[in-house]
Amino acid sequence: EVQLVQSGAEVKKPGESLKISCKGSGFSFTSYWIGWVRQMPGKGLEWMGIIYPDDSDTRYSPSFQGLVTISADRSISTAYLQWSSLKASDTAMYYCARHGKFSSGKGGLFDSWGQGTLVTVSS
């Protein structure tokens, strides 16, 4: 069974750093892209970026470039999303999801999702 299991909810203060994780199982982690999607309270889905764990090729949405860092450790089938200095506006649910290779015609098509990690940033 394909699974993406995300790390638990976080409560942080403005200015703090944070790294959340997404562990894949039931599929070849290095054969898929892993993406991150933000959902602010009561709002829609925003694509943040993607990483190909096999070679760590990373692409960012222009809206999130420079604001977050996406990384992966292929040896433990885990992708990460990190902030160096959180703001209150980073309060949101963050989802990871996988998609196939662009050459397959399904690049960017998220067919399996994690359960979400709620990040709350408040002083």
Add this chain to the structure above:
Amino acid sequence: EIVLTQSPGTLSLSPGERATLSCRASQSLSSSYLAWYQQKRGQAPRLLIYGASSRATGIPDRFSGSGSGTDFTLTISTLEPEDFAVYYCQKYGSSQLIFGGGTKVEIK
């Protein structure tokens, strides 16, 4: 940058009725790389439709997608109680992915 505009913002219908949701792209989408997702309250999104009209694995046939170019439609032929949710369209197929703003289908 392509923008996806979904309408209406909210659709108020009763179980058993037909739902028609629209997604309009600001530029033509190549090869109909348009997907639809369903998100129920408190849950992660779920892939419903890809390639504008192909149902994902396990999706009931009351869900159907159509359209090409800049205009796409998701139709739910007969609403079941579990279909009341928010629906998002998404452009895929390149490394810059875009979601529409969503349509909420609520019980009338």
